Amino acid sequence: MIKAGIVGGTGYTGVELLRLLVNHPQVEVAVITSRAEAGVKVADMYPSLRGHIDLAFTEPDVAVLGELDVVFFATPHGVAQNMMPALMATKTRIIDLSADFRIRDVQLWEKWYNQPHGAPELVAQAVYGLPEVNRDAIKTAKLIACPGCYPTATQLGFLPLLENNLVDPTRLIANAASGASGAGRQGKIDNLLTEIMDSFKAYGVAGHRHLPEIEQGLRDIQPAGVAPVGLTFVPHLLPMIRGIHATLYATALNVENLPDLQALYEARYANEPFVDVLPAGVLPQTRSVKGSNVCRISVLRPQNRDTVVVLSVIDNLTKGASGQAIQNMNIMFGFEETAGLNVVALLP
Amino acid sequence: MIKAGIVGGTGYTGVELLRLLVNHPQVEVAVITSRAEAGVKVADMYPSLRGHIDLAFTEPDVAVLGELDVVFFATPHGVAQNMMPALMATKTRIIDLSADFRIRDVQLWEKWYNQPHGAPELVAQAVYGLPEVNRDAIKTAKLIACPGCYPTATQLGFLPLLENNLVDPTRLIANAASGASGAGRQGKIDNLLTEIMDSFKAYGVAGHRHLPEIEQGLRDIQPAGVAPVGLTFVPHLLPMIRGIHATLYATALNVENLPDLQALYEARYANEPFVDVLPAGVLPQTRSVKGSNVCRISVLRPQNRDTVVVLSVIDNLTKGASGQAIQNMNIMFGFEETAGLNVVALLP
Amino acid sequence: MIKAGIVGGTGYTGVELLRLLVNHPQVEVAVITSRAEAGVKVADMYPSLRGHIDLAFTEPDVAVLGELDVVFFATPHGVAQNMMPALMATKTRIIDLSADFRIRDVQLWEKWYNQPHGAPELVAQAVYGLPEVNRDAIKTAKLIACPGCYPTATQLGFLPLLENNLVDPTRLIANAASGASGAGRQGKIDNLLTEIMDSFKAYGVAGHRHLPEIEQGLRDIQPAGVAPVGLTFVPHLLPMIRGIHATLYATALNVENLPDLQALYEARYANEPFVDVLPAGVLPQTRSVKGSNVCRISVLRPQNRDTVVVLSVIDNLTKGASGQAIQNMNIMFGFEETAGLNVVALLP
Amino acid sequence: MIKAGIVGGTGYTGVELLRLLVNHPQVEVAVITSRAEAGVKVADMYPSLRGHIDLAFTEPDVAVLGELDVVFFATPHGVAQNMMPALMATKTRIIDLSADFRIRDVQLWEKWYNQPHGAPELVAQAVYGLPEVNRDAIKTAKLIACPGCYPTATQLGFLPLLENNLVDPTRLIANAASGASGAGRQGKIDNLLTEIMDSFKAYGVAGHRHLPEIEQGLRDIQPAGVAPVGLTFVPHLLPMIRGIHATLYATALNVENLPDLQALYEARYANEPFVDVLPAGVLPQTRSVKGSNVCRISVLRPQNRDTVVVLSVIDNLTKGASGQAIQNMNIMFGFEETAGLNVVALLP
Known part of the structure; x- marks a missing residue:
């Protein structure tokens, strides 16, 4: 069992990570952060999770996150890049679902996202997490930039x-x-x-x-x-x-x-x-x-x-975000690539 | 592993049974019947199941069904009652999702469903499959009448x-x-x-x-x-x-x-x-x-x-039909009651 | 042709008033106010109205509104009551779609709406605008409190x-x-x-x-x-x-x-x-x-x-708000009660 | 006032024609046909029309239709072409909302619609009813082929x-x-x-x-x-x-x-x-x-x-079918082109 954290867990990619991870056989979600909702139980916010998870949101804390095996960023763009220099110095591996590290050309990123990049020196270290193209690089990556939907x-x-x-x-x-x-x-x-x-x-x-x-x-x-x-x-x-x-x-x-x-x-x-x-x-x-x-x-x-x-x-939200993030995690940690992801589509 | 069959698998309760059973750790779906679609692969009809099941629909056959451990009826009312006398004589146990055996008063059933009942002598043998009320009777039941939604x-x-x-x-x-x-x-x-x-x-x-x-x-x-x-x-x-x-x-x-x-x-x-x-x-x-x-x-x-x-x-379709049917099956076979049913609601 | 004004025209009851009034044979919408959108053309905000109305939102001004024949309030509760003392002193007649004047017991209103009432002395003058009950009183009313949906x-x-x-x-x-x-x-x-x-x-x-x-x-x-x-x-x-x-x-x-x-x-x-x-x-x-x-x-x-x-x-939005407001207006001004309201429901 | 008929009035283009025509100032809907629903009141089938129209569906009859000023076909493809030879011999003008007369190359039509054409000799007489291209030809047309959506x-x-x-x-x-x-x-x-x-x-x-x-x-x-x-x-x-x-x-x-x-x-x-x-x-x-x-x-x-x-x-259903058909009718009969069509979109 590895320990996982989720930064910014109140959005839809956060709850989607939880939906899948609570049934993942090799992962325990140990930390889930939200500045705005610190102290609130996750299941009080998302009643679909009642009975599946007992965590409450906490303030993000690099000291805590850095001790985990993997940290997912389910934050709006601009957040992960600011925490990344500190977090990259810890032992954890990081899967960023936001856009912060997807584009290698920092100037191009800054033009499209209309703000200065907070960690341009780390962009080159990020592996673009599309397994169908980059599976080998993903295996050993410290930082994954998960593709957009x-x-x-x-x-x-x-x-x-x-x-x-x-x-x-x-x-x-x-x-x-x-x-x-x-x-x-x-x-x-x-x-x-x-x-x-x-x-x-x-x-x-x-x-x-x-x-x-x-x-x-x-x-x-x-x-x-x-x-x-x-x-x-x-x-x-x-x-x-x-x-x-x-x-x-x-x-x-x-x-x-x-x-x-x-x-x-x-x-x-x-x-x-x-x-x-x-x-x-x-x-x-x-x-x-x-x-x-x-x-x-x-x-x-x-x-x-x-x-x-x-x-x-x-x-x-799944292959376009949280599911793909977990697929990346499975590859990074040598799990079965489909672990926790064998969900059948809800039809009708 | 027990072997399960589904009679009338082309409807929504049929595909819902499959969605849940393909991930059930103790059940193998061995047979799925449909007169109208016999020969068609299930996954060709329900693409959500591609990669999860390789069965094709077959004609319903009591000889085949009777060898299974459990048979689910996901048929419109009026169908299960006609196959039931023959099937009750076999070793299989039966979970009927239709209305055929829910009402103990056969005359009342015939009035509301506007047709003669095909197996009135079996009605008394059916256990109404609401676990929160009838759990003990369900454990040993031969025939379950699953409640309506x-x-x-x-x-x-x-x-x-x-x-x-x-x-x-x-x-x-x-x-x-x-x-x-x-x-x-x-x-x-x-x-x-x-x-x-x-x-x-x-x-x-x-x-x-x-x-x-x-x-x-x-x-x-x-x-x-x-x-x-x-x-x-x-x-x-x-x-x-x-x-x-x-x-x-x-x-x-x-x-x-x-x-x-x-x-x-x-x-x-x-x-x-x-x-x-x-x-x-x-x-x-x-x-x-x-x-x-x-x-x-x-x-x-x-x-x-x-x-x-x-x-x-x-x-x-879940607690109101197919999920509850599986919950009944779990109780009947002594499985963990939540086996295969630990699915988190899809939210958003 | 009478001249009508709409206070707070950016909400859904505002655009619904416009949808109906632009085809009313006896009414010209002369003024539509919005503090937030003053200067914006109505049709720029609601493209469904392009080609039907050329007005822009203006700041609400009692001097202007008071010269009109009728003023509709399509505002959240708490707004109409504050403008009402001044407006009641002008020649215009007023149809308030909000909750401000619906409840005759001011204390009861204050309890449910959790705020002091801004014009308690005017509440008794308001006629509850449910034509099927109060048609006669509506004919001569100065101030109509339109019922909720x-x-x-x-x-x-x-x-x-x-x-x-x-x-x-x-x-x-x-x-x-x-x-x-x-x-x-x-x-x-x-x-x-x-x-x-x-x-x-x-x-x-x-x-x-x-x-x-x-x-x-x-x-x-x-x-x-x-x-x-x-x-x-x-x-x-x-x-x-x-x-x-x-x-x-x-x-x-x-x-x-x-x-x-x-x-x-x-x-x-x-x-x-x-x-x-x-x-x-x-x-x-x-x-x-x-x-x-x-x-x-x-x-x-x-x-x-x-x-x-x-x-x-x-x-x-229609009989539950803006349509009923226009029905009240038709009664107040002696128009055919169905004028401008002969719209067939959009089915399918 | 002209008299209009609708052939095949039970479908969605039929009810859409009625929604608009009941408020058209120069048209009276005199006949509406349906073989399947003959005798049924239109408003019993479409409750949105209760209070707006009192007609019942009748069997289609060329003798009756031929006396009208205009006949709309709101039928599936293949129907209008069979009635057309008889109807073209009467005084009425015809607006066909189906695909029967849209394609000038009869062989191409037969290939795509996979059936022989029932009135190939009339195809050349049809005017393609896209007013923005063919307004002049529409004015004098006997038979309009209304464009698809x-x-x-x-x-x-x-x-x-x-x-x-x-x-x-x-x-x-x-x-x-x-x-x-x-x-x-x-x-x-x-x-x-x-x-x-x-x-x-x-x-x-x-x-x-x-x-x-x-x-x-x-x-x-x-x-x-x-x-x-x-x-x-x-x-x-x-x-x-x-x-x-x-x-x-x-x-x-x-x-x-x-x-x-x-x-x-x-x-x-x-x-x-x-x-x-x-x-x-x-x-x-x-x-x-x-x-x-x-x-x-x-x-x-x-x-x-x-x-x-x-x-x-x-x-x-409107510009893509029934509204455009009425626009064609307005052009054919010299009415204001927007008559009956000044409806504001239903937003929200």
Whole structure:
């Protein structure tokens, strides 16, 4: 049994970590922090956890956290980076679910997040926690930067095409839609049920913070010498709580000699426990991954034209955040990669 | 490991049984039947189960089912009773989620279900599978009649009041609301998203089939000599998938000498693994039990008047159907009662 | 054409007033105020109004408002009462949608709203704007206190029973459910889509501010000498935007001599343009009144027992607030009572 | 006052026609047909219409329909074409909301709809009823083929770009999402609330029947000599009732010399009563057109790259079907184009 801590446990990624960790056979959640709710029992805030956990929120304390085996940051961006210099000096290993260490180019991060970075010297030490790409580096990492939700769905969808240089990388399109839990648990008018139920809209079209993260991730897996990825990313807000659906478009470079895409995708993900390439003709639905850590993917070429369409679904709070964080932890500590994550999606 | 079968596995209680059983440490699902879908892989119909189960639906066959340790009926009413005479002659034990064996008065059953009963001679052998009332009888039962969803929420809510004869039993009110999955998976216009989303309505007010079941169950637990329960039951349809919320009203018989109801409820359910009496002042929400087998209950007396209000929530597919069926199975086979049922509700 | 003003136009009752008034043949909206949004075009805030209205929000100014024919207050409670002394001295007539002048007993108001009343001397001048009860007084009123949403649905449902003293008034039950727009447009965590979608709960069971308003209204219509109404009121929150459904319970005093309730209700509301008694056997749905000013009602006596059940639905923003305010205005100014209100519910 | 008939009035486009026509100042609905529901009062089927219409459904009869001024077909595809030869011989004018006469190439129609066409000789007489393109031809048309919902949102979005040959027409992408009412009112499992709420999916990616309609419409408005439009069309199903959101992608041909797209769109639609180009930086939401006949459009070029993104929203039942049909009727009969259509969207 390892001991885990969660910093910033009052948000949705925090409660999602708890939902999964309380049933993890090799982990004990020992500490959960929240400045605002210090002293409150976790189960009083989240009644779904009554009977599963008896902890109360505490003030974050590096001395305490540093003695744990692993610390998850489930905080808004800007928080983890400030505690990180002190925490990196302790024995614990760290999995940051926020955006603080995802982008290697500090200036780019500062531009998109519109603030100075609090620990630029540590950015290079962070391993980008997408197991399907970085599994080996994750095993030994001290600090994991967990991918964002849109970036996870988008990268897993484009990966086989870009690794094999089968499409024009310069004009990729990611048309994605997310449930409202992606916006977190903040009392903003924009996220009221009365503002977003029974409605659908695009947002952040002029520029969403996940764009540079996705472009960086996709460029990392391109073969050498190829024109770098350029992406048009249009996120939309769905009138529901959980789920991301990415509809990806790319133009085949050489449609006559294109390999069988279905076979290509199946081969690429054959050994991945959390990527499921659906049979030809079956399209994914977000409900098929609700509460599960699986990404389900379909690849098509409609009308046999040269536009390739990839559909990729995840639960934004699970594979898109907390589940993936636990998958990283499993890899880091040599546990079965699926430990604690064998949850079946809640359908219907 | 015991071997389990599911008859009629294509409906929502069937897929819910599978969601829970595939992670049950002591059960292997060996057979799942469906006349309509025989030959189809379960995971092709329910993609949430891809990677968790490799079975295909088969035609129901008593010879096969009779060799199993336990058979669940997840069929519409009228089906189980026809297979039951043959199946009761085999070694298997049976848990019927349908209404076929819930009502001991066969004539009453035939009136409410508007058809002759197919196995009236077996009705007396069935044990009503509400563990909080019948745990001992369940242990040795050959045939369990699993309670309905509304009856579970309603009986657990009224139980402490009626066992102690604290309220007028003749004019109880159960105002209940259910998610749409309670209506099953049938292609009816009434259940289309376009007909029931963004709307709320009562239904079956003139007479719902769960009324005689609830009245029977409540009368069973009344002390001897007391006027029998008379219930006004008004079900409503919620624009959501899962969850039952019962708001129960009763008139205190002797309000001056009423015991502390909070303490009474807490004591009654102190040892029940799946009944959670909320702290005074906390009201239950259906989301706090979504996908879990827990019933959460609050008891209040607004304005200190003599009307007692009990709020009781369950997930209709879990504690209201498949989870409770597994709880019964655990009791029957001497497993830990919570085995396979330690799922945390999916919140948010 | 009369000139109308709206104070506090940024909330949901404000935009609902505008939705209806922009198509009213005899009203011009001349002023709409908001301290927070002064200078912003209404249609920039509510794009549904683009092309229908060109006004911008202004600071509230009694000198300007006092010159109008009618002023609507669509403000939170506590606001109208502070402007009212000055405004009552002008020529305008006032329709207050807030709770400030609904309760005649100022001490009772102060207890439930937990603050001193700002204009106690004006409370007696206010006419309670439920046209089905107070039409004559409304015609000549200077100040209308528009009923709350739950009170409207509940009073219209109980009215025929209580006017005729057919039920025990001391133990009435109103089990009601509201869409989330009833909570207004405030950035609170409790009203986030992620907190209340896919869920259902009771709230305010210990005491909701609409309880004294409903009890006052019901007592007003009881015959002299009868025991005063005592109500248990349990509101619930629906995972949808608009609609109130009240399920009302009362015990018949003399079930053998009870008149035909269907006929009684039909007769009571025969001349009411906005109360629709459904045919026997038809139950109301909130979607049948979405965006319309109609209240639809059913009355039943399940199992021919002595509990009477009344079902009553309205749109909380229309008949429960802004539509009813306009109905009051039509009566006050001698317009056709249905002018501007002939909108058909949006179904599906 | 003209007299109108509706053939096939039990579906959602039928009730939407009625919602709008009962308040149209120059139209009386005289006949509404349904074979299945003949004899049933319309308001018994759709309680939202109680008090607004007293008609009952009747069997369709060309002799009766032929005497009317206008007949709307709100039928599934394949019905209108069979009645059309007889009806075209009468004095009435016809507005067909179905797909029967939208595609000029009869063979193409037969391929996509997988059945022989019942009146191929009449296809050439039909005018495609998109007022923003065909207003003059609509004025004098005997038979209008009303555009589909996706085609309306998509064509209005692409129009200014294609008319001016500003983008590569051969690789257009329309990523669109629709509320469930687009699938009509049929008792299919696929459309149950329990199957599609809380979920999002693409469908018909391999080939949707609206694809050839959109391609035909877009090719019609291209300048001569330009490569014909090729479109990748990916529809998605939203967990809500009404609304279409189209996210359109096109590659600018000459990004350095691209005109100001905002100004271009505003100019193109300046005189269109039902197309609203939003201010720069404002993105459309489907709720801003719920129940209204407006199409709201935004045009952007994210990151100043060469991919143009157009966002276009309509209510699929209003501008995407019944509202547009009435707009056509207004044009045909010389009424104010907005008569009966000045409805404000229901927000919130």
